Amino acid sequence: MNEKNLTQSLIKGGIVHGYRRQRLFWTLMLSLFLVFALTVAVGGRIFYEWEHEEMHEVARERSAALALPGAIGDVGPGPAVTVDEDALKEIMFKLTLVYLFVLAIFACLLLLVARIRTRQFGNLVDTQRSMVFALASLAELRDQATGKHLERTRSYGVILGGRLRRLAKYRQVIDDQFIDNLYDAAPLHDIGKVAIPDHILLKPGPLTDEEFVLMKSHAEIGGQILSKIIERLDDPLPFLVMSRNIACYHHERYDGSGYPEGLAGDAIPLEAQIYALCDTYDAIRSKRPYKGPVTHMEAVQRLMVSRGSHFAPDVVNAFIDCEEQLLELFESYQVYDEVYQGFFDNQSGGGPAVVWSSEFEVGVELIDRQHQELINRINSLIVAIREGRGREETFMLMRFLQGYVVEHFRTEEGFMLRHHYAEYEAHKEIHDAFIADLDQLAATMESTGIDSDLVVDVNQKVINWLVAHIFLIDKGLRNCLTSSE
Ligand SMILES: [Fe+2]
Ligand SMILES: [Fe+2]
Numbered sequence: 001m002n003e004k005n006l007t008q009s010l011i012k013g014g015i016v017h018g019y020r021r022q023r024l025f026w027t028l029m030l031s032l033f034l035v036f037a038l039t040v041a042v043g044g045r046i047f048y049e050w051e052h053e054e055m056h057e058v059a060r061e062r063s064a065a066l067a068l069p070g071a072i073g074d075v076g077p078g079p080a081v082t083v084d085e086d087a088l089k090e091i092m093f094k095l096t097l098v099y100l101f102v103l104a105i106f107a108c109l110l111l112l113v114a115r116i117r118t119r120q121f122g123n124l125v126d127t128q129r130s131m132v133f134a135l136a137s138l139a140e141l142r143d144q145a146t147g148k149h150l151e152r153t154r155s156y157g158v159i160l161g162g163r164l165r166r167l168a169k170y171r172q173v174i175d176d177q178f179i180d181n182l183y184d185a186a187p188l189h190d191i192g193k194v195a196i197p198d199h200i201l202l203k204p205g206p207l208t209d210e211e212f213v214l215m216k217s218h219a220e221i222g223g224q225i226l227s228k229i230i231e232r233l234d235d236p237l238p239f240l241v242m243s244r245n246i247a248c249y250h251h252e253r254y255d256g257s258g259y260p261e262g263l264a265g266d267a268i269p270l271e272a273q274i275y276a277l278c279d280t281y282d283a284i285r286s287k288r289p290y291k292g293p294v295t296h297m298e299a300v301q302r303l304m305v306s307r308g309s310h311f312a313p314d315v316v317n318a319f320i321d322c323e324e325q326l327l328e329l330f331e332s333y334q335v336y337d338e339v340y341q342g343f344f345d346n347q348s349g350g351g352p353a354v355v356w357s358s359e360f361e362v363g364v365e366l367i368d369r370q371h372q373e374l375i376n377r378i379n380s381l382i383v384a385i386r387e388g389r390g391r392e393e394t395f396m397l398m399r400f401l402q403g404y405v406v407e408h409f410r411t412e413e414g415f416m417l418r419h420h421y422a423e424y425e426a427h428k429e430i431h432d433a434f435i436a437d438l439d440q441l442a443a444t445m446e447s448t449g450i451d452s453d454l455v456v457d458v459n460q461k462v463i464n465w466l467v468a469h470i471f472l473i474d475k476g477l478r479n480c481l482t483s484s485e
């Protein structure tokens with residue numbers, strides 16, 4: 001599909017519908033403002049001319065009154081006609097004031113309307129987003145085996161979309177908004193599975209032909225569910241239209257052998273082309289009731305073989321360019337799953353992955369502040385890995401940690417000593433071991449640079465530290481306070 005066709009298909013699908021309305025609104029407001037400014041300027045000028053004329057009239061009358069009485073016939077030239085400059089300046093000053101006043105009122109009105117409009121739009125976005133997350137969670141609940149599949153695949157979409165937009169062909173279509181929409185839309189891709197019976201959805205073995213036909217219907221059903229929602233909304237957000245396209249077409253194949261409609265090539269919406277690869281990569285790598293996990297290299301090979309048959313060639317090329325980032329992301333989530341103990345609950349809500357809570361507090365302001373600082377850094381790393389910036393952030397985190405641990409451990413150990421903490425030695429040993437591990441990671445970073453393995457190792461190290469030390473052992477420091485009270 002060429003750029004023009006792509007854009008047309010997006011417009012047809014309503015992708016740019018919402019933006020058009022926004023643009024129309026602002027164009028209208030701007031035109032109104034210009035018309036108003038022009039009217040005031042022209043009106044002011046006419047008024048000025050009129051006042052000016054009136055001043056001349058007054059001057060003429062005065063000069064006539066000053067003419068010598070008793071003269072017969074020609075009264076002569078009389079005194080020169082002069083305009084009262086001060087009065088004229090006063091009128092101009094008043095006019096300017098009135099003009100500025102009206103302009104200020106108009107600007108306030110404009111701001112007020114814009115504010116109301118923005119708030120309404122914000123509410124609309126929030127409502128539609130919440131609805132999507134509720135629906136997505138519903139689908140996830142039915143299909144427990146997928147774990148963090150939704151979270152990972154939406155992040156793969158961001159990475160792949162970012163890589164594809166570098167191609168001239170997609171520059172007009174894939175902008176920041178497209179990628180944001182893809183991220184929001186992705187969790188709904190399998191919403192149609194809510195209609196698939198449990199004995200098929202959760203079957204721990206291969207499906208029969210009949211069962212497979214039923215299973216395949218999830219794509220069409222998902223498309224129908226979302227189409228119904230879109231039809232009922234006056235102003236559906238573009239990401240809803242995108243989620244409909246992904247739900248309906250993520251099992252289409254580039255050569256036309258997919259389902260439900262057997263679309264081929266660029267007739268498949270771009271978002272569905274991208275998401276199809278994300279979904280498949282994650283499914284291949286994950287353990288499912290009916291199959292074991294597969295290594296990253298094997299997954300890469302399988303996807304490369306399907307270039308031009310199952311997947312769009314451009315999408316596979318983009319994947320090859322950033323496959324290591326997908327690897328980092330997948331492995332990082334394995335870390336979260338392994339140590340998952342409720343600390344990462346917030347991920348699907350779009351907020352920070354780890355949320356500080358009072359239950360982690362030691363009760364010493366400085367120590368608690370330092371722990372929160374580390375959590376902020378870990379959240380930044382998680383976001384960076386999701387956005388394909390894992391290496392840069394890992395480098396920054398390593399630099400940060402080298403200074404942080406020295407200062408933080410000194411604070412904690414000093415505190416333990418002052419309060420004669422019974423487990424001081426054991427606690428200090430753990431600190432020292434962590435410093436040694438960090439030194440080793442730093443040495444690897446120096447010698448071999450940052451690769452996917454290092455990103456995953458650092459990620460694993462800090463997450464484990466958070467869960468096994470800060471949330472568990474450091475909490476014991478509270479005892480110091482209680483016993484010394
Ligand atoms: Fe699916
Ligand atoms: Fe600590």
Ligand SMILES: [Fe+2]
Pocket residue numbers: 412427431469473474
């Ligand atoms: Fe500690």
